[in-house]
Amino acid sequence: MRLMFVGPPGAGKGTQAVRIAARYGIPHISTGDMLREEIKNGTPLGQQAKAYIEAGELVPDDVIIGMVKERISRPDARDGFLLDGFPRTREQAEALDKFTSLDVVININVPDDKLIHRICGRRVCRQCGATYHESMLENLKQCPKCGGELYVRDDDKEEIVRQRIAVYKEKTQPLIEYYTKKGLLEDVVGSGGIDDITEAIVAVLENRK
Numbered sequence: 457m458r459l460m461f462v463g464p465p466g467a468g469k470g471t472q473a474v475r476i477a478a479r480y481g482i483p484h485i486s487t488g489d490m491l492r493e494e495i496k497n498g499t500p501l502g503q504q505a506k507a508y509i510e511a512g513e514l515v516p517d518d519v520i521i522g523m524v525k526e527r528i529s530r531p532d533a534r535d536g537f538l539l540d541g542f543p544r545t546r547e548q549a550e551a552l553d554k555f556t557s558l559d560v561v562i563n564i565n566v567p568d569d570k571l572i573h574r575i576c577g578r579r580v581c582r583q584c585g586a587t588y589h590e591s592m593l594e595n596l597k598q599c600p601k602c603g604g605e606l607y608v609r610d611d612d613k614e615e616i617v618r619q620r621i622a623v624y625k626e627k628t629q630p631l632i633e634y635y636t637k638k639g640l641l642e643d644v645v646g647s648g649g650i651d652d653i654t655e656a657i658v659a660v661l662e663n664r665k
């Protein structure tokens with residue numbers, strides 16, 4: 457299964473992608489996670505991406521397209537993958553069409569006021585990468601799964617989050633029409649509980665098989 461999740465920052469793409477990728481045994485390919493890993497490792501790509509991410513802007517298309525093309529060509533993605541956060545522009549979508557095709561695009565819908573609340577309370581584990589909202593945690597500093605240190609992403613400050621949402625509306629939302637025209641788009645309501653949203657996504661995927 458070749459899947460893609462689209463939705464604004466804070467829609468729950470990452471939260472749901474971890475669950476859906478595990479259920480279907482496909483790799484979860486998150487361009488945001490890949491870029492943060494490059495930054496952590498101090499690579500030239502990471503150095504190039506850092507300023508864009510911290511300003512809430514998109515990293516240039518050519519950098520992202522090359523990175524995803526290489527990742528999708530690896531053996532673990534031969535029988536399917538779940539793209540989270542890519543494509544994000546028309547150029548990226550057209551480039552993807554040249555090197556692979558998608559079976560379905562899940563559009564996760566959440567109102568803006570919920571997005572800000574969710575992102576501004578996000579904590580991520582430095583060790584295992586798990587994502588939480590502060591309302592789920594008893595201890596805001598320690599991962600309940602692995603004991604690793606929890607941190608706040610550099611781009612999760614409210615003014616940057618607002619900028620990311622504006623960039624989403626301008627550059628990424630037009631892809632909803634792009635994939636609707638191809639007959640690939642499926643809408644899922646993303647404002648309920650995490651388990652209910654997972655079930656709704658699974659129902660859509662099973663229906664399309």
Ligand code: AP5
Nearest residue numbers: 465466467468469470471487488509515541574578588589
């Ligand atoms: P990226 O890392 O992709 O960030 P994003 O799209 O802004 O989305 P988020 O990761 O913030 O949100 P999410 O939808 O994954 O939500 P999550 O599950 O974490 O990209 C970061 C940056 O990298 C970009 O701004 C750009 O600069 C660059 N970049 C990446 N890809 C690029 C590309 N293709 N082209 C160019 N540049 C690119 O959940 C959020 C919070 O909500 C968490 O606290 C979670 O616990 C909570 N939550 C989740 N679901 C629920 C629920 N149902 N109920 C209550 N709380 C919930």
Ligand code: MG
Nearest residue numbers: 469470471488
């Ligand atoms: Mg994410």
